[in-house]
Amino acid sequence: MRIDLHTHSTASDGTEAPGEVLAxxxxxxxxxxxxxxxxxxxxxxxxxxSARRHGIDLVLGTEVSARAHGISIHLLSYLQDPSHSALxxxxxxxxxxxxxxxxxxxxxxxxxxxxxxxxxxxxxHDAVVLGxxxxxxxxxxxxxxxxxxxxxxRLLRADGPYHVPHxxxxxxxxxxxxxxxxxxxxxxxxxxxxxxxxxxxxxxxALADAGLAGLExxxxxxxxxxxxxxxxIAQRLGLLVTGSSDxxxxxxxxxLGENLTDPEVLAAIEDQGTTKVVRS
Numbered sequence: 001m002r003i004d005l006h007t008h009s010t011a012s013d014g015t016e017a018p019g020e021v022l023a024x025x026x027x028x029x030x031x032x033x034x035x036x037x038x039x040x041x042x043x044x045x046x047x048x049x050s051a052r053r054h055g056i057d058l059v060l061g062t063e064v065s066a067r068a069h070g071i072s073i074h075l076l077s078y079l080q081d082p083s084h085s086a087l088x089x090x091x092x093x094x095x096x097x098x099x100x101x102x103x104x105x106x107x108x109x110x111x112x113x114x115x116x117x118x119x120x121x122x123x124x125h126d127a128v129v130l131g132x133x134x135x136x137x138x139x140x141x142x143x144x145x146x147x148x149x150x151x152x153x154r155l156l157r158a159d160g161p162y163h164v165p166h167x168x169x170x171x172x173x174x175x176x177x178x179x180x181x182x183x184x185x186x187x188x189x190x191x192x193x194x195x196x197x198x199x200x201x202x203x204x205x206a207l208a209d210a211g212l213a214g215l216e217x218x219x220x221x222x223x224x225x226x227x228x229x230x231x232x233i234a235q236r237l238g239l240l241v242t243g244s245s246d247x248x249x250x251x252x253x254x255x256l257g258e259n260l261t262d263p264e265v266l267a268a269i270e271d272q273g274t275t276k277v278v279r280s
Contacts (some may be wrong), residue, residue, distance in 0.1 A: 001031045001032065001263045002029060002030045002031050002032070002257055002260055003030070003031060003032040003033075003260055003261040003262075003263065003266050004025065004030050004032070004033050004034070004244050004245050004247070004256055004257050004259070004260060004261070005032075005033075005034040005036070005059060005061075005076070005078070005186075005216075005242050005243075005244040005261050005266070005269075006034060006036050006063070006076060006188065006216065006219075006242075006244030006245060006246045006247070007021050007025070007033055007034060007035055007036060007244075007245065007246070007247040007248075007256070008021075008035075008036065008037050008038070008063075008246075008247065008248045008249075008251075009021045009035060009037055009043045009047070009249075010043075010125050010126045010127055011037040011040055011042045011043035011126065011127060011128050011129070012037035012038035012039070012040060012063075012127060012128070012129040012131075013037075013038060013127065013129070013131060013132075013133035013134065013248060013251060014037070014247070014248045014249045014251060015248065015249030015250045015251045016249040016250075017043075017046065017126065018035060018037075018043035018044075018046040018047040018050065019046045019047060019049065019050035020050075020249075021033070021035060021047065021050075021247070021249070022035075022047050022050035022051050022054055022056060022058065023050060023054050024247075024249075024256060025054075025056055025256055025257075026054040026055060026056040028255075028256040028257050029257065030056060030256060030257050031056065031057060032056065032057040032058070032059060032266060032277070033051075033056060033057075033058060033059070033256070034058070034059035034060070034061045034076075034078065034244070035047045035058065035059075035060065035061060036061040036062055036063045036076050036077075036078075037062065037063065037128075037129065038062075038063045038065065038074075038129045038131070039062065039063070039064060039065055039091045039094045039095050039098070039129050040062065040091065040095065040128045040129050041060070041062055041082040041091075042128045044060050044082065047060075047278075048060070048278045051278050051280055052278070052280055054280070055280040056280050057277050057278060057279055057280055058277065058278040059078055059079065059266070059269070059270075059277050059278075060078070060079060060082075060275055060277075060278065061076055061077055061078040061079065061080075061183075062076075062077045062080070062087075062091070062183075063075070063076055063077075063188060064076075064077050064087070064090070064091070064094075064174050064177075064178065064185075065094050065098075065166075065168040065169075065174075066168050066169050066170065066171045066173075066174035067168045067169070067170060067171060068170065068171035068172075068199050068203045068206075068207070069199050069200060069202075069203050071196070071197050071198070071199050072158070072168065072196075073171055073187065073188075073190065073199060074187075074188040074189070075171070075174050075175065075178065075185050075186065075187060075188060075212075076185070076186040076187075076188045076216065076242075077178040077181070077183040077184070077185055078183060078184040078185075078186065078269050078273055079182070079183060079184055079269065079270065079272075079273025079274060079275040079276070079277070080178060080181040080182050080183025080184075080273070080274060080275065081181050081182045081183075081274045081275060082275075084180065084181035084182065086176075086177045086180035086181050087177045087178055087180070087181040087183065088181075090169050090173075090174065090177050093167060093169075094166070094167060094168055094169070095128065095129050097166040097167035097168070098129055098130060098131045098166050099130050100166065101131075101164045101165070101166035102120065102130055102131055102132070102134070102135060103117060104164040105132070105135060105156070105162050105163070105164050106120055106135060106138075108161070108162045108164070109135070109139075109155065109162050113139070113142070113144050113155075114142060114144075115135075115138055115139060115142055115144065119138040119141065119142060120134050120135050120137075120138045121134075122138070122141075123137035123138045123141060132152070132156050133148060133248075133251060135151070135156060136148040136151035136152060136156055137251075139151045139155065148251055148252065149252075149253075157196075158195075158196050159196070171203065171206070171207055171210075172206055172207060172209075172210040173210075175207050175210040175211050175212050176210050176211060178211075179210075179211040181274070182273060182274025182275070183273060183274070184213045184214075184269045184272045184273045185207075185211065185212050185213055185214075186212075186213055186214040186215065186216055186240065186242055186269075187204070187207065187212060187214070187215050187216060188216050188219075188246075189216055189219045189221050189222065189246065190204075190215055190216070190230060191217075191219075191221075191222045191223075191226030191227070191229060191230050192219065192221035192222060192226075193223070193226060194221060195221060198226075201233060204233050204237060205237065208237040208238075208239060212237075212239065213239065213240055213268075213269070213272060214234070214239045214240030214241060214242055214265070214269075215230050215233065215234045215239050215240070215241060215242070216242045216243070216244060217230045217231055217234065217241045217242065217243060218241075218242070218243025218244070218259035218260070218261075219243065219244065219246060219259055220245075220246070220254060220258060220259065221246075240265050240268055240269065241262075241265065242261045242265055243259035243260050243261050244259055244260075244261065245257060245258045245259060
């Protein structure tokens with residue numbers, strides 16, 4: 001069984017609609033895929049219908065923005081109740097903050113480059129969550145950079161002159177909110193040190209104490225050394241270990257199914273979640 005537990009659609013920063021992500025996952029030979037758009041569940045209904053049509057099982061989820069040790073982190077929430085106020089209140093607040101941050105970054109960029117807020121909105125399409133990837137697409141459309149990767153490397157990096165922080169809940173609070181909503185929290189790409197600073201080991205202990213269920217270990221942004229480190233942390237804390245693509249359509253070079261999750265791990269996630277896997 002081929003299981004990929006981390007993908008994005010146009011509901012956040014992917015380039016394919018939720019239904020198209022499911023069609024692509026089926027065409028890629030996956031048996032199970034999770035839709036985990038940033039800070040939203042708006043793509044769930046379309047993805048569910050497409051999953052049944054294309055004969056693939058769907059894990060409903062969300063990638064939740066958070067902060068720990070002064071560092072931006074992401075938590076994959078699987079199978080939560082999408083109407084539970086414990087998590088939806090935080091998601092609403094984070095989405096609003098993302099828009100304000102994006103506007104502020106565009107204002108800074110516009111001092112040096114020919115880019116406007118309308119350029120960014122034009123690239124957001126159906127996205128509920130508007131963020132840096134859409135700014136990157138606007139920079140590409142304007143011919144300022146060749147692609148998203150170049151935009152993040154040159155102009156949108158976290159330590160760059162155009163960066164503006166945004167609100168996100170503390171990691172332990174986000175884990176507790178996910179658990180309160182019936183979800184299963186897994187720390188997304190926690191060792192992606194090429195993206196910036198990663199959290200120290202003590203953060204994993206604190207998140208585990210708050211209810212963290214697992215670590216996403218098999219991810220293209222993890223070096224062999226980070227995979228070994230994270231596997232050891234997961235074993236020490238009794239956490240599940242997942243693998244996934246972090247697929248964004250044409251927005252990133254990540255390919256569906258390039259990293260996978262064991263069926264036993266998926267079964268453990270489903271046992272803990274409130275919402276069940278959508279079966280084809």
